[in-house]
Amino acid sequence: VTAVEEALRGVGYTDVVGLDDFLTWSEWALARVGFRPSNCLPVVSVCRDELMAPVDEGVRRVWGQPFWAGALAGLPFLGRTGMRAALGHAPGEDGRHRFVLFCLPHIGIDADGTVGRVHRRGMHRASAACGALAAYLSDIAGGATVGGLDPDDIEQSLLQARLRTLVEEGVPSLVELTELTRQASVSDLRRFISLVGGDEPVDVACISGVVVHLPDGQDVVAHVDADVRIDAVVHVLPH
Numbered sequence: 001v002t003a004v005e006e007a008l009r010g011v012g013y014t015d016v017v018g019l020d021d022f023l024t025w026s027e028w029a030l031a032r033v034g035f036r037p038s039n040c041l042p043v044v045s046v047c048r049d050e051l052m053a054p055v056d057e058g059v060r061r062v063w064g065q066p067f068w069a070g071a072l073a074g075l076p077f078l079g080r081t082g083m084r085a086a087l088g089h090a091p092g093e094d095g096r097h098r099f100v101l102f103c104l105p106h107i108g109i110d111a112d113g114t115v116g117r118v119h120r121r122g123m124h125r126a127s128a129a130c131g132a133l134a135a136y137l138s139d140i141a142g143g144a145t146v147g148g149l150d151p152d153d154i155e156q157s158l159l160q161a162r163l164r165t166l167v168e169e170g171v172p173s174l175v176e177l178t179e180l181t182r183q184a185s186v187s188d189l190r191r192f193i194s195l196v197g198g199d200e201p202v203d204v205a206c207i208s209g210v211v212v213h214l215p216d217g218q219d220v221v222a223h224v225d226a227d228v229r230i231d232a233v234v235h236v237l238p239h
């Protein structure tokens with residue numbers, strides 16, 4: 001058992017799937033409920049980090065050009081206005097609009113099995129992933145109080161305010177915070193859609209999970225969760 005495998009097990013990522021298999025599965029699972037690349041708009045909420053480029057490119061290859069919703073850590077701060085724009089771009093030939101949401105926060109595990117660290121190309125030392133979540137953790141561990149909107153750090157201010165509503169007490173682990181980020185992204189995107197849906201039917205597929213960056217540029221997805229809501233009926237997608 002390698003240090004990486006041990007680390008994956010230690011944080012409960014026992015259900016990982018490779019990125020390519022994850023993307024292929026998304027297309028297969030959604031085709032069964034009538035979602036095809038030609039009749040959907042993908043909405044992607046992932047972190048700005050260039051480590052997420054393979055995920056960006058993979059979603060684009062399978063689902064077409066996405067609407068980008070993710071700020072630091074992948075939290076979606078596009079709000080009603082952004083979602084209204086996305087809805088205006090969603091195909092609706094048969095009278096139904098369809099979104100495929102991808103909410104995929106990320107975390108690194110380095111070759112020593114250290115969770116939250118990743119070896120980036122051209123860098124001697126491992127660095128943090130997700131860096132924004134690690135920064136938030138070090139702030140609250142240091143006793144920093146969350147203030148207002150810092151005009152020189154708008155996204156991180158919003159991240160702090162959003163996550164503070166979810167961290168009830170103490171300092172969570174990075175893994176726990178990543179899971180809270182996933183839940184927040186899913187719930188915020190759903191809420192924005194409900195606020196702008198209006199009279200037109202909007203069918204929503206929501207695929208979420210945690211992208212884990214392993215050594216040698218290998219990406220896997222843990223804790224995949226997916227469902228489709230069509231006319232308020234929820235269909236859980238098996239995987």
Ligand SMILES: [Zn+2]
Nearest residue numbers: 047049130131
């Ligand atoms: Zn990040």
